[in-house]
Amino acid sequence: MASNQYTKLVESQRAYFDTGEPASLAHRKKALLTLKKLIENDGAELVDAVEKDLRRLPGVTKNLELNAAKVEIDYFLENLDEWTAPHYVDKTLNTLLDTPMVVSDAKGVVLLLSPWNYPVNLVLMPLVPIIGSGNTVIIKPSELSSNTADAIERVFSKYFDKEFLAVVQGGIPETTELLKERYDHIVYTGSTPVAKIILAAAAKHITPCTLELGGKCPVIVCDDADIEVTSKRLAWGKWLNCGQTCLAPDYVITTEATKPKLVKELTKNLHEFYGSDIRNNIDYSRIINERHFDRLENLLNTTNGEILFQGGNPDRSDNFIPPVIIDSSLEDPIMADEIFGPILPIITVQDISEAIATIRSMEKPLAAYIFTRSDKNIDRLLKETSSGGVTVNDVMFHMTVDTLPFGGVGHSGFGRYRGKFGFTEFTHPKAVLKRGFFADSLTSARYPPLTPAKEKGMARITGKRIALPKTVKTYLPWLSCLIAGVVIGIVIQKYKTF
Known part of the structure; x- marks a missing residue:
């Protein structure tokens, strides 16, 4: 699509938004119901496309990427009447005779830039609040998950007119041209370097952004944790989707006493999950492409840590990187950036104080996790560290709660969605004071x-x-x-x- 066509597309969506139709309550509900119908009737095509891109089992994709979106749609439909109504705020003596309230205005045209690791879910989950809040939207799926991008364009064009919801495909040149246009909000999920480019483009039009950027999500495993349960939950979260999850545990912090017990259980869990021949196990996904394979293999080649477990040999022709557990240190190259793959470093500390100091020495992550029976340890993590979210005695599960916000802080992003938080993110809270004569x-x-x-x-x-x-x-x-x-x-x- 030529750059002037992007301009025409944005103009057509803005003209449609200006009619007031997308912001009407009836249109919002109809759009959400249409999206739910799309998931139910054509979700299988999207699931099949993800399998081609990531070698992820269809059943896993359906549960992780589609079902969560249907639940979010239902939650919005149940609450839209209340959320769209004026919110009356407290009065003071000076405003006793007046009516102060907040009216939530739809923002306008939204650009949604989605990633490749959960290429359906991370379109659908922000899309629900975007259209539920009364906006129009242009979706740019990642070109790296090309099969899914093609499927998204085919499927969405069957259900929605482009003046309301359009899908635009392409790589860096097309995204660069898209970012020259003026939007009323931009949503991006991906890496920090790209986020800086997006922010620079958004700054030209003073466009607000929602950025979900990941980071190195730490896991503290305390000596009082149930190691059997801890390791199973940790192994699931780390090696799900071959470690290519923004909320996945990036590294573990534990003591010298707990480390050997934890590694033993993690090794046991990996054999239980994926068998002795992990490469040929259908439950184990693949790295998205050769560029990311090379990045991960380079981490394995340059690490100074001791490899405690490795479930096979990397194979570039198959984009296969096996599960790897490394006894590492903060100075190791593997601790420099987010791993975003199936490699798990373990950092050894003396106690909870050193564990917290380790987390505080790095950029703020999208999530932090702790396994412990101690309320004091939990309280210290919550009060002494900063992260987008926290799950205690599990990993990633706070994302599944639709009454909690999902988003980052600092280098892991800003802005949030899920439930009412998404509605607030994609509307403008307009202050209104109604007075009499x-x-x-x-x-x-x-x-x-x-x-x-x-x-x-x-x-x-x-x-x-x-x-x-x-x-x-x-x-x-x-x-x-x-x-x-x-x-x-x-x-x-x-x-x-x-």
Whole structure:
């Protein structure tokens, strides 16, 4: 698609948005129901495409990528009436006669740049709040998962008009041209270097962004953890999708006493999950392409750590990197950047204090995990470290809770979605104060000419916040508040000194 066609596409979507139709409650619900119908009727085509790109079992993709989106759609449909209604906020004595509220406005045209590792889910999950919030959207799927990108374009074009939802394909040149256009919001999931390019482009139009960037997600395994359960959950999260998950455990921090027990159990779990011939096990996925294979193989070739387990030999012709566990250190090259693959370094520390210091010495991750029976240890992780999210005694599961926000902090990104948080992300909370024409004398001191008496009168209004007592807000109906306000106004008028 030529650059002028991108301009025309954005203009057509903005013109459609300006009609008010996408922001109407009826259209939002219809769009969400259409998306759910797409998943139910054509989800199999999307699942098959993912299998071609990542060699991931269809059943896994269906559960991880499609079902979660259907649940999110249902959650939105259940709550849209409430979320789109004006939200009335607390009054003070000064606003007793007024109506202060927040009205959520749809933003406009949204650009959604999705990644290759979960190429369906990371289109669908932000897409639900984007269209549920009343916006139009242009989707640019990753060219690295080319089979899935083709399937997304075919399937979505069957259900949605381009003036509302369009899919644009291409690589770096096409994305560069897309980013020259003006949007009302940009969503990107991927790497930090690319995010900086996107932010630079967005800055030209002062466009807000939602960035989900991953990072090195740490796992603290304390001495009091149930090692059998810990290792099973850790192994599942690390080697799911061959380690190509933004929330996947990047490295483990544990003590010298716990390390051998943990490695023994992890090795046992890997044999239970993938057998003795991991390469030929259908449950084990593949690296997305040769470039990422070379990156991971280079990490294995340059590490200074001791390899504690390796489930086979890398094979570039098959994009196969086996599960690897390495006894590592913070100075090892493997600890420099997010691994995003099936290699698990283990860092040895003395205690929880050193574990927390290790996490604090790095950039803020998308998630942090801890396995422990100690509430004190949990509390220290929560209070002394910063991350996008935390799961205690498991990995990644906070992402499955639709009433929790999903997003990063610092180098792991900013902005968030899931449930109401997604609705808030893709709408503008417009402040509204509705006033009547009566009781103008209560604030007449603002009108020129300024006199000493008026200055004192304005000071009484602006110099102190007088909140309504909780008993008034809780037990008196709004009519009583109105009557009380009128009475107060009469008294002020009678005894005013200006």
